[in-house]
Amino acid sequence: MNAPSPDNEPDRSLTMYFPHFRRRLPQALMPLPMLLLMLLMLLLVLPASGLGSVARAAVPHESAQPAYAEEQTILQSEKDVPEPGFGSAKSGRNHFDRHFIVPPGFMPEQDVILQRGGNTWRNLRNGPIASIAGTILLVVPLLIFGFYRAVGPAAESGGGGGQIQRFTSWDRIVHWATAITFIILAVSGVIILFGKNIILPWLGHSAFYWVALLSKYLHNFVGPLFIVCSVLMFFTFLNRNIFRRWDWQWIKKGGGMIKHEHVPAGFFNAGEKIWFWGGVTLLGLLMSVTGLMLNFPYFKSIGSNFGLTRYLLQMADYLHIIGGTLYIAAAMGHIYIGTWGTPGAYHAMRYGTVDEEWAHSHHELWYNELRDRHAGAPSHEPLPPGAPSHSRS
Structure with missing residues (x-):
């Protein structure tokens, strides 16, 4: 079998870590050089820095610190979506692709692949x-x-x-x-x-x-x-x-x-x-x-x-x-x-x-x-367990 041509095979150095890019980006973008993909990623991530006010206003994890670039990308895509408050049963977002992954278990957040407070919890706990x-x-x-x-x-x-x-x-x-x-x-x-x-x-x-x-x-x-x-x-x-x-x-x-x-x-x-x-x-x-x-x-x-x-x-x-x-x-x-x-x-x-x-x-x-x-116990009877043997002033 012939090795795949570089023109037909996407660069796995990025897609292996961010598999959803391979599915969601237009196929026309996949052959682009690595530099262009990195620039595109940078354009997606930089606007997330403007989410500070939104993140601080979020109720459960107002001070959450994103841990990875993918997390930054997801935050950017959700910048206009209100964060669930204390009255909500959810503390994260749904990111499982249900066409490929069927989450097991009975947890209410079984389909939450990324939760904003995870890195904040880790930093506080271990810090x-x-x-x-x-x-x-x-x-x-x-x-x-x-x-x-x-x-x-x-x-x-x-x-x-x-x-x-x-x-x-x-x-x-x-x-x-x-x-x-x-x-x-x-x-x-x-x-x-x-x-x-x-x-x-x-x-x-x-x-x-x-x-x-x-x-x-x-x-x-x-x-x-x-x-x-x-x-x-x-x-x-x-x-x-x-x-x-x-x-x-x-x-x-x-x-x-x-x-x-x-x-x-x-x-x-x-x-x-x-x-x-x-x-x-x-x-x-x-x-x-x-x-x-x-x-x-x-x-x-x-x-x-x-x-x-x-x-x-x-x-x-x-x-x-x-x-x-x-x-x-x-x-x-x-x-x-x-x-x-x-x-x-x-x-x-x-x-x-x-x-x-x-x-x-x-x-x-x-x-x-x-x-x-036990003061009134008859003298001919043994004192019960725990009774003092003689009185004290």
């Missing part, structure tokens, strides 16, 4: 959002370490009494299941966000491929399990995290951590309640909703299809990264206070019991409640 998140995750542990070195742990107490039951087996199972799934999500999420810039250069492409792949699947599959654990934790500890009037005194004194004093507290002190409502509940809800949006962008239901636009998924990704960063930072503080910051606290969550002296010092109101509850 300022990732930089701020990374800074927070580096600064917070340094601040905790500095606080530990400057102030030290809470005053130690314990060893002078019997053991009191503080957490049941169910309490500890729910807590550790939530904690383990959270750590898996935190580590895999950090790898997904920063892996290409931090781990890839020294680990290499082959090894990092498996690390990234494992992180992705762990994050996707452990996420729903973490939601279930968080819901169980919420209802398990809800009645013990209701704020009381004495919690304000604990807050005003900062829990006595700086002056090493024991501020009276109930079963949970005000700091633990703030973590419960701000971290486990509020941030947990934010991470759950945005995580489900990103994990299940579309699904088929009976009788109708429901899906998420790219714009909503981009907003969910922003919130997921911000919420995840704050959640991890707050968890660092929680882990510190529950281990090195408060000697004896880790023993309670691991074994379920605490020393009587420790309970009286750190949670005096709860201790007194147990004492009063």
Whole structure:
């Protein structure tokens, strides 16, 4: 077979990247030299610079920055078409040639081949959002370490009494299941966000491929399990995290951590309640909703299809990264206070019991409640689990 003549074969250096030109440009233009095609492209792209006011007025992606020349061309062809607003279900334009491509799936934007906010999302996610998140995750542990070195742990107490039951087996199972799934999500999420810039250069492409792949699947599959654990934790500890009037005194004194004093507290002190409502509940809800949006962008239901636009998924990704960063930072503080910051606290969550002296010092109101509850028990009957062995003033 003879090689095609240059006069009959279009220049593929352009058409291979912009196949729609091959179909849409008149056949008479195809044999033109490459220079003329480049000039024609330039004439099509330059007027797009005048779309600044239109782009800024667009509601979903008013500051979108086009990434490629083809995108510039499409923007030019749509310069007089209003951008969909917040009330519209669409966040992009339809660019699939339905005669050649049949898009699969049930997403409402399954035939959108180009979405204006894509490059804007990429620049924000990998730029300022990732930089701020990374800074927070580096600064917070340094601040905790500095606080530990400057102030030290809470005053130690314990060893002078019997053991009191503080957490049941169910309490500890729910807590550790939530904690383990959270750590898996935190580590895999950090790898997904920063892996290409931090781990890839020294680990290499082959090894990092498996690390990234494992992180992705762990994050996707452990996420729903973490939601279930968080819901169980919420209802398990809800009645013990209701704020009381004495919690304000604990807050005003900062829990006595700086002056090493024991501020009276109930079963949970005000700091633990703030973590419960701000971290486990509020941030947990934010991470759950945005995580489900990103994990299940579309699904088929009976009788109708429901899906998420790219714009909503981009907003969910922003919130997921911000919420995840704050959640991890707050968890660092929680882990510190529950281990090195408060000697004896880790023993309670691991074994379920605490020393009587420790309970009286750190949670005096709860201790007194147990004492009063069992004060009238007959002397010949053994005290129930968790009852103090003797009274205190």
